[in-house]
Structure formats: structure tokens, C-alpha cells
Amino acid sequence: MKRLGVLGWPVSHSRSPQMHNAALAQLGLKDWHYQRLPVPPEVFEETVRGLPAAGFVGANVTIPHKEAALALADEATDAARAIGAANTLSFGVDGAISAANTDAPGILTALAAIDRAPAGQTALVLGAGGSARAVAYALREAGAARVAVWNRSSDRAVALASDLGVDAVTRPITADLLVNCTSVGLADGNFKDLPIDADALGTYATVADLVYRAGGTELIATASSAGCAVVGGLEVLVRQGALSFQAWTGLQAPIDVMRDSARGAFPDSHDPGTSDSPDRRAADPRRPGR
Structure with a gap:
């Protein structure tokens, strides 16, 4: 089993598991699974360093760990270093930690x-x-x-x-x-x-x-x-998540499936920022700078 997850504190609100597991299923990656990883700051580094041995291929990082994620990485993209924070970690077969920023x-x-x-x-x-x-x-x-x-x-x-x-x-x-x-x-x-x-x-x-x-x-x-x-x-979650998914799997992310599953986690609502939402409003062209 190849494992993925999202590290955060708190992380119970995250829709990433629904979104990524739907994408994995869509592409037939039956031996992959994505889960929540609630981790308090004081044990963040210890937890992350133990993930490769537990079968993890990668992990997303959310509040409040993004700067700490970059600090512990063995290597990082130029953008992540310039930003000073990482939201995507990938683990090598030797346990090496690579950091990127898809936000x-x-x-x-x-x-x-x-x-x-x-x-x-x-x-x-x-x-x-x-x-x-x-x-x-x-x-x-x-x-x-x-x-x-x-x-x-x-x-x-x-x-x-x-x-x-x-x-x-x-x-x-x-x-x-x-x-x-x-x-x-x-x-x-x-x-x-x-x-x-x-x-x-x-x-x-x-x-x-x-x-x-x-x-x-x-x-x-x-x-x-x-x-x-x-x-x-x-929508921002879906867009950055699709980039993380591609980095881990090497496959094009099924972004519509990811969006539908993320939105479906809230059956009583919709996200007005999605590209096909009927509630998206056009900006007033008379506004400054438009």
C-alpha cells in the first residue's frame, strides 16, 4: 500500500482525503490511500521523518506546519525556498524528504x-x-x-x-x-x-x-x-491538490473528479469559486483598475 496524507493541527476539516482518494480511484490506483494526519507542532518533525518507513510516498502540509515543513526538508524547489514555506512533501526510497509549494x-x-x-x-x-x-x-x-x-x-x-x-x-x-x-x-x-x-x-x-x-x-x-x-x-484546494497529486503519481490529475468530490463533501452547499459555478459574479468594470 502506498500512502499519502495531509499534516495539520487541526486537520479534521480537511477535504483533501475525499478529493485525493476519488482521484486515485478514478485512475485505478487501488494500492494507494490518502488520509488525515493530525500532528501537533511539538512532534511535527519526528512524525514526518517517520512517514517513509510507514509506507508514505508523500504528504500535503497545512496550518500551522508549512514553514516547518520546508525547514526539515533535505531538498526543496527554488520556489519553495523563495517563499519560505512548503505545502507538499515527497519521500524518496531512501527516506529523503523533498519539499515543494503548490499553493x-x-x-x-x-x-x-x-x-x-x-x-x-x-x-x-x-x-x-x-x-x-x-x-x-x-x-x-x-x-x-x-x-x-x-x-x-x-x-x-x-x-x-x-x-x-x-x-x-x-x-x-x-x-x-x-x-x-x-x-x-x-x-x-x-x-x-x-x-x-x-x-x-x-x-x-x-x-x-x-x-x-x-x-x-x-x-x-x-x-x-x-x-x-x-x-x-x-477551488484553491483543488488546484493546488492537483499539482501535488501529479508530483506524487506522475499522472495527470483528474481535476473535475477532484472538484466534484471536494464539493460533494458538503452536500448542503457549493463553492462559488469553482469554474462552473452559477454564482460566480463578474467584476464591475467601473471598479478601480478594471
């Missing part, structure tokens, strides 16, 4: 699916953890005119900005694109702890939320109602 290309392909390429745009990224680092790097590399980062702890925002050559801000700025890379909304869906109120959301042409949960997030629902183009967390 960065994942957000770009999710934006491209709704025709919202960031080139020439201004962007505000909320958060300063591993996901925020990947998003800020991706937007910068894709030619965004300005990438600004806000975090509740301003020191972390300043450190991220210094590392990646973007701007740290102490309050939200007017921008074309807003990306929430914090965990706000994971527990209850609302965004009251973000520095953006409902009235201000309509000033952003595009809003992306990396959080996903049953019933969706209030941030995405409010932005959609305000006429913004939106990218939901499930």
Missing part, C-alpha cells in the same frame, strides 16, 4: 479560471503565514503592480514583506484583488475578525478566500452579493 501556482490557476489574472493589478493579502507567503510570492511573480500584506501582528507582515520584496501595511488598502490567507472564518464562517467590513468589500474587483467550510464562508458570500468576482477556498 503559489494553485492560486494563480484558480484566478485564471475566472479570467482574473493578477498582472498589472494591485493586491491586498491578509495574513503572514505559509499560505500568505505563497500567495504574495505568486502574485509578485505573476506581475502584480503592487502586493500589500496585512497581518494582526505587524512584525510578521514586515518580515514577510522584507523576504519577498512586497509591501507591509498596517491597515487595508484599496486594491483590485483581496486574498484572505488567515484562518478567520474556518470555525464559524464569519469574517468579523478581519480588518475589512461588509461595506468595503464591494471596492475590490476580486475576492479570494483560502478558507473553506460547510455552508461556505461569509466573506465569499458577502463579496459575491456585492458584485465581486470570487474564488472560494475549495
